[in-house]
Ligand SMILES: Nc1ncnc2c1ncn2[C@@H]1O[C@H](COP(=O)(O)OP(=O)(O)O)[C@@H](O)[C@H]1O
């Protein structure tokens with residue numbers, strides 16, 4: 001567990017019931033994918049993915065390397081266009097919600113500017129300086145605001161990337177293995193910020209191979225195997241009673257990543 005009591009207190013620790021995971025069309029859906037397939041150069045990489053969910057909080061996408069997690073996230077965020085199928089986010093066609101989305105990649109994507117320059121570029125023009133400084137404090141980068149972003153450590157760069165994403169005040173935050181290979185302190189800061197964002201009503205969609213982290217953050221889990229969604233359940237169910245042999249093997253560490 002994280003030593004972040006204020007956030008823990010804010011966040012509902014009530015396990016999500018499976019009933020909030022819908023398999024049919026529903027009015028309050030956060031995610032609605034119908035028959036999403038992606039074929040690249042004649043090879044089908046995502047097969048007929050349908051997921052319906054009203055779940056708030058954090059959805060984990062899990063699965064072995066090459067399962068199609070990043071491709072699916074890129075389709076959700078509009079960086080790739082599925083060959084067929086439809087994607088709705090927040091009950092609207094996904095392209096209509098693009099300005100409400102932000103994404104953080106495993107390898108931080110930063111501008112060749114100072115730390116503060118990266119923040120002011122991303123934040124809405126009307127953002128008061130104290131909000132920018134408060135954000136720097138939250139990611140533990142106070143005092144580094146005039147440093148070039150490229151001289152920061154990997155963990156610092158990723159914290160800056162997340163700060164920048166949060167300053168755009170997204171309703172949906174996509175995170176593709178944001179903490180893979182980061183130092184533990186950075187991982188803790190990033191997890192805490194995601195939990196705070198959740199408490200503020202931000203929907204997070206998160207890819208991680210770190211099962212401890214997944215248990216700390218996940219409300220529901222989408223499991224991908226060879227480009228197909230093989231299960232989508234509450235986190236409580238996924239981590240205690242995974243349905244498929246592939247998820248069981250993955251959780252048992254039998255899958256070579
Ligand atoms: N642009 C591409 N062209 C062809 N194949 C790709 C492309 N991008 C990814 N792939 C393949 O699709 C599969 C899924 O990739 P990816 O979504 O990155 O997996 P992961 O679950 O590890 O994030 C992999 O086999 C990968 O090699």
Ligand SMILES: [Mg+2]
Pocket residue numbers: 069070071
């Ligand atoms: Mg990936």
